[in-house]
Amino acid sequence: MNWLDILVQGVLLGGLYALFAAGLSLVFGIMRLVNLAHGDLIIFAAFAILLVVSTLGLNPFFAALLTAPLMFALGWALQRVVLNRVLGKDILPPLLVTFGLSVALQNGLLEAFSADTRRIPAGPLESASLNLGLVTVGWMPLLTFLSAVLVILALNRIFYATALGRAFRATSDDPVTASLMGIDPKGIFAIATGLAMVVVTVAALYLGMRANFDPSIGPARLIYAFEAVIIGGLGSLWGTLAGGIIIGVAQTLGAAINPEWQILSGHLAFLLVLLVRPRGLFPRAVD
Amino acid sequence: MQPTVTTRTRAGTLTGLFALLLIAAGLALPAFASRSLIQDLFFILTMLTLAQLWNLLAGYGGLVSVGQQAFVGIGAYAMFAGVILWGMDPVLAIPLGGLAALALAIPTAFFAFRLAGAYFAIGTWVIAEVTRLLVAQWKTLGGGTGTSLPREATSNIIGVETIRALFDVREAAARDILAYWLALALAVLTIAAIYALLRNRLGLALAAVRDNAEAANSVGIDAGRIRWAVFLIAAAMTGLVGALIYVQTARISPDAAFSVTDWTAYVIFIVVIGGIGRIEGPILGVLVFYALQTLLADYGAWYLLTLGLIAIAVMLFAPRGLWGLISDRTGLQLFPVQRRLTGISFKGGQT
Numbered sequence: 001m002n003w004l005d006i007l008v009q010g011v012l013l014g015g016l017y018a019l020f021a022a023g024l025s026l027v028f029g030i031m032r033l034v035n036l037a038h039g040d041l042i043i044f045a046a047f048a049i050l051l052v053v054s055t056l057g058l059n060p061f062f063a064a065l066l067t068a069p070l071m072f073a074l075g076w077a078l079q080r081v082v083l084n085r086v087l088g089k090d091i092l093p094p095l096l097v098t099f100g101l102s103v104a105l106q107n108g109l110l111e112a113f114s115a116d117t118r119r120i121p122a123g124p125l126e127s128a129s130l131n132l133g134l135v136t137v138g139w140m141p142l143l144t145f146l147s148a149v150l151v152i153l154a155l156n157r158i159f160y161a162t163a164l165g166r167a168f169r170a171t172s173d174d175p176v177t178a179s180l181m182g183i184d185p186k187g188i189f190a191i192a193t194g195l196a197m198v199v200v201t202v203a204a205l206y207l208g209m210r211a212n213f214d215p216s217i218g219p220a221r222l223i224y225a226f227e228a229v230i231i232g233g234l235g236s237l238w239g240t241l242a243g244g245i246i247i248g249v250a251q252t253l254g255a256a257i258n259p260e261w262q263i264l265s266g267h268l269a270f271l272l273v274l275l276v277r278p279r280g281l282f283p284r285a286v287d
Numbered sequence: 288m289q290p291t292v293t294t295r296t297r298a299g300t301l302t303g304l305f306a307l308l309l310i311a312a313g314l315a316l317p318a319f320a321s322r323s324l325i326q327d328l329f330f331i332l333t334m335l336t337l338a339q340l341w342n343l344l345a346g347y348g349g350l351v352s353v354g355q356q357a358f359v360g361i362g363a364y365a366m367f368a369g370v371i372l373w374g375m376d377p378v379l380a381i382p383l384g385g386l387a388a389l390a391l392a393i394p395t396a397f398f399a400f401r402l403a404g405a406y407f408a409i410g411t412w413v414i415a416e417v418t419r420l421l422v423a424q425w426k427t428l429g430g431g432t433g434t435s436l437p438r439e440a441t442s443n444i445i446g447v448e449t450i451r452a453l454f455d456v457r458e459a460a461a462r463d464i465l466a467y468w469l470a471l472a473l474a475v476l477t478i479a480a481i482y483a484l485l486r487n488r489l490g491l492a493l494a495a496v497r498d499n500a501e502a503a504n505s506v507g508i509d510a511g512r513i514r515w516a517v518f519l520i521a522a523a524m525t526g527l528v529g530a531l532i533y534v535q536t537a538r539i540s541p542d543a544a545f546s547v548t549d550w551t552a553y554v555i556f557i558v559v560i561g562g563i564g565r566i567e568g569p570i571l572g573v574l575v576f577y578a579l580q581t582l583l584a585d586y587g588a589w590y591l592l593t594l595g596l597i598a599i600a601v602m603l604f605a606p607r608g609l610w611g612l613i614s615d616r617t618g619l620q621l622f623p624v625q626r627r628l629t630g631i632s633f634k635g636g637q638t
Binding site: 028032033034036082085086091092093094095096097099100101102103104105106107108110111219220222223226227230260263264267268270271274275278 | 345349351353398401402404405406408409410412413416417420421423424547548552555556559563587588589590591592594595596597598599602603606
């Protein structure tokens with residue numbers, strides 16, 4: 001067993017989980033909404049990209065570029081039409097609505113695309129690798145990880161260096177006071193969900209190119225994303241990346257010992273962190 | 288007349304009488320009903336019990352769990368363990384299911400209660416997944432592919448011989464009747480227990496914690512302890528239901544026993560559509576659910592798609608469900624838990 005190899009592959013896998021988690025973290029940070037359909041939305045986006053690739057014959061990256069604005073619009077509309085109506089002090093309605101959405105999406109995809117496993121074809125990139133001397137890494141995992149870092153950099157930049165980010169933070173702190181300053185919290189929420197769906201598109205692109213997917217695997221992605229967010233600590237995007245890496249390394253390590261233990265060891269790592277640091281490793285938000 | 292606080296209403300008393308009649312009819316039903324009706328009723332009664340328990344958690348306790356399949360699954364597996372490993376009678380092994388679920392609920396609560404609000408939901412889901420993956424490693428009980436109850440165990444279930452003689456039916460049908468009676472007993476017991484709970488001090492405390500934990504704390508209610516109590520009670524009962532369901536099915540696999548769709552999604556839809564936070568809600572909900580299932584049975588995924596969309600529509604337009612709509616129009620309460628002041632007559636103009 002090559003420990004360095006396991007560590008490197010685990011870290012790179014963590015990049016994918018961080019991509020799953022960044023959208024969830026963003027939405028929760030701004031409106032305290034836990035979207036139980038997050039995983040299914042990733043799978044939905046993967047099917048959308050696949051559809052564009054197969055009908056227009058485009059390169060997957062261009063297809064994702066085309067899909068992203070559509071996903072933004074979908075997220076925006078979802079927030080405007082559905083989620084804004086149920087947001088409030090009671091956490092029950094948004095949870096139940098997104099749970100209903102999760103089941104509806106899964107079965108809608110099942111009807112539309114059947115239960116067959118699919119993959120977004122990425123050509124030679126799928127198997128290309130880079131020899132770094134001590135370890136060899138695949139281009140695809142490397143690109144995934146770099147994209148995760150890039151997405152988090154971009155989100156942090158939006159949050160802390162733009163007027164929109166200021167509005168995000170103000171609404172997150174206190175929607176009523178923010179609205180006194182001329183911010184429309186519901187509009188801000190819609191933009192935030194739209195933005196989260198753009199991140200979801202990036203996550204879907206790599207999910208679809210790296211491995212097979214089918215309509216039923218959304219909930220498991222939601223769980224990985226959630227674990228990464230909690231390990232990292234609420235409100236910290238870099239923490240989310242760290243959380244993703246911890247899950248990724250734990251899974252790779254577990255799989256190296258016994259392939260059946262891959263998923264389990266990721267969950268156990270999460271429970272361990274929850275036991276030792278209930279608020280995560282880098283908590284920022286108070287709630 | 289002395290002013291008194293009461294929860295009693297005329298509709299409530301009538302419901303009680305009607306319920307007694309219904310229970311008597313339910314007990315006598317196997318004498319007339321076909322086997323498929325008995326099986327359908329078994330399904331309805333077990334789903335109703337699961338829904339009542341989830342309603343107790345989410346609707347009254349404010350604990351939205353998406354991981355109740357953990358307790359169904361562990362309860363079922365504990366019953367299987369009792370039968371296969373220790374040679375117990377399947378029916379007598381059902382209490383093991385309750386005990387196992389209770390034992391699992393303690394670490395689950397320990398972890399999940401560390402997660403505030405909405406994250407509690409996914410936390411319970413993670414624990415259910417961990418339990419499923421661990422149980423799939425249990426090779427003596429079939430590992431990932433599952434196993435069946437041995438024939439010698441299912442053919443000698445206590446009471447089945449008597450039922451066979453009583454109704455003059457085949458052994459398999461007699462087993463269904465026994466499972467149906469147990470499901471009826473469990474459903475009645477669960478509803479009665481929840482109703483009694485909500486009418487006493489604990490129920491009042493529960494509502495207070497759900498509505499405002501800080502305010503409840505300030506009047507001396509230990510919110511943490513109440514949440515623990517409700518979570519453990521619901522888990523243990525859910526484990527019993529799980530064990531009973533798999534006595535009837537007689538075949539188990541980790542994916543089926545820990546299915547989030549079968550044991551949590553359906554249950555949530557039943558409660559949401561019927562009306563959350565009311566005892567009447569799950570009763571109405573399970574009837575709608577059964578009707579939809581019968582109507583849409585041939586359409587596969589469309590059925591779940593429809594259920595999901597209906598649940599969203601209900602949360603958007605009638606957040607207290609169908610029973611909420613009925614109750615708002617008519618003021619009807621079949622299981623009154625609201626405390627009202629009676630014995631005072633207000634004169635015109637005075638307050």
